[in-house]
Amino acid sequence: MKKKNKFFIKGFTIVLALTLFGLVGCSTKQKATDAGNTNVSTSEGKKIITDTTGKKVELKQEIERIAVVPIPWASIAYAVDGSGERIVGMHPSAKTSYQKSILKSMAPELNEASTNFVGNDFAIHMEESGKLNLDAIIVWDYQEKEIEQLKSVGIPAVSLKYGSLEDLQNGMDVIGQLLGKEDRAKKLVDYHKESIKYFDWKKDEIQGTEKPRVLYLRDDQLKVAGAGAVNTNFIEMAGGENVAKQVSGQWVNVTMEQIMEWNPEIIIMSNFSNFKPEDIMNNKIEGQDWRNIDAVKNNKVLKAPMGIYRWDAPCAETPLMIKWIAKQLQPDVFNDFDLEKDIKSFYNEFLNHDITKEEVDSVLQKELNGK
Template sequence: MKNYKKLTSVLSILLVAVLLLSLAGCQAAGSTPAAQTSAGQTTGTKTVTDLVGNQVKIKNNIERIAIIPIPWASVAFAVDGSGKKIVGMHPSAMESYQNCILKTVAPEMAAANSTFVDNSFNVNYEEIAKLKPDLAVIWDYQPEVGKKLAELGIPSVAIKYGTLQDVQNGIKLLGEILNKQDRAAALIKWQNDVINSLQSKTKELTSKDKTKVLYLRDKQLQVGAGQSINKLMIESVGGENVADKVSGSWTKVSMEQVMAWNPDVIILSDFSDIVPEDLYKNKLPGQDWSSIQAVKNQKVYKAPMGIYRWDAPCVETPLMMEWIGKVIHPEMFANLDLRNDLRTFYQQFFNYKLTDAELDQILNSKLNPGLKI
């Protein structure tokens, strides 16, 4: 009997020990996936590589972003499908937001702070700290800003900008940051599909068939020059950028040079308030547009403006190319339905149904009454 009791006691102790070990094993096994990230790391972080090659450790689930580069607020919105995470953006980006369809599509972005950075991209570190961002987006030429932000405990990613490839690289990076890789890939594919389709229609054009286009930024005669995205926009749909040989992106030229170019079509940027009537009625001091072919034929047009200014590299650049195609080669692009393409794009990526009035707003129809699109 004593041996039996002793054996029972030993077995009981062994069973309790096995049970405790089993529970401990279950807890350890259960904690591993909770602590791991989609990047295979722990502590709720992951590492991304920004557009200048910096390895940046960030939260897995970014909830608050402060964005210094002007166009990137609209790009972040497009990739995420919402503006709720954007807590700060550049004042020029806010100005664009207040005057475009993005204000209607993403009303939540109106709450974003636009005082933490000035028009020259100088950062107020006290103000940005108050925003408590999980991440800041900075220009590639701002490494000192990145260092100061790091001292405040704010990680930052640097972006390059100026070409459509830069935009696509940025879209991909934002997809990784926001865990929206599939959405980012779909945006890039859509861009490339539209551009390839447009270029296939114009590849047989000779130089004699190409329309001479001047892209005018402002009343100071800054034009879209040889290193501008506007060159790509124009050439992709069978146009000739008359300022192709001028160096730079936006470059100031003389009225005499414009007269020598004598463009067939003039496109006016959304970066200024210049409108076709300013040229038709010679309202600009010190400039005489009366002899320019585009003015004489009333072929001066105000550029569209979607979720951002279409003059600059942006998510909607392929739609801008479609618009220019309709402007300079209406017969060649007669079957291209830009309004329908706009509706489809906004529905697919923003889950937003554009009205006819909103389409007119985007296309600046009131300022372009002679343009039937």
């Protein structure tokens, strides 16, 4: 009898163990299946995400410290995370933008973010990166050599493509996966997609209008947005024509004579340079003569807005940038939204910030633009 009981107990134990193993297996598979919907798979203490190049990156489950090489992405990571606490490194140009922007007051913690780990030319300094005790680093998609070097010193690299609005959306999704903020990222991406649908819906109204000639000027060395710049898309979505659209490339140097021939009706000045509308309006730039340009005659030289980052480049606030351009180019067509209300709503909903009227005016560069 004792022998039978012994066999029974042993058999029951084996069955129980197999059952529990099966349940654990199902649970693990279920996690992978659920996570797979967002390109994330998990295992004990680790997670694997797929970046915008299709590369799988193994990371700690809980990411606490990141550095960001591409200039715009530190502000986007802030928007997705809702905080700058985890950003311990950012590009020097991103830090310059931060110091001049509303983000400085919204995220004082970013003032401590290091810039020593990366050069202005995006070269990554491995020794300095090691000092930051990083859980991950965000890099440009073309930095294959640096990615291998980072791997050799134990720093996982997440690659992001950049340039188009689709790249921007995909990158926001990946950052959501990296930081465990998939829901916040999805909400921001959905907002971007809905905004694009709005401008698509406006295309028919734009067709019957005269499209203002626009020059998008990056700096006082006459570098302009050409055919390959996303700014050309912004202008066209807003109902204008980029006078430099026939110039191949993204940002291209041109001559004053060429600008005179184009004779733009509106000039938008970027925040990648410190020049101001008055420098053009008052003909202060040596070797350049703007007096006979229509934009100058009609007082239509404008500094682009600057929110948590420069609105010139694809960023978290890009839908607001296109709306701002639309209000400058086609106010009668785009009369169904209030830009300042939309800015307040965006900052409240996506950045957890109750933006003041004074801050809105600062974002829109009203003092520089004389409005």
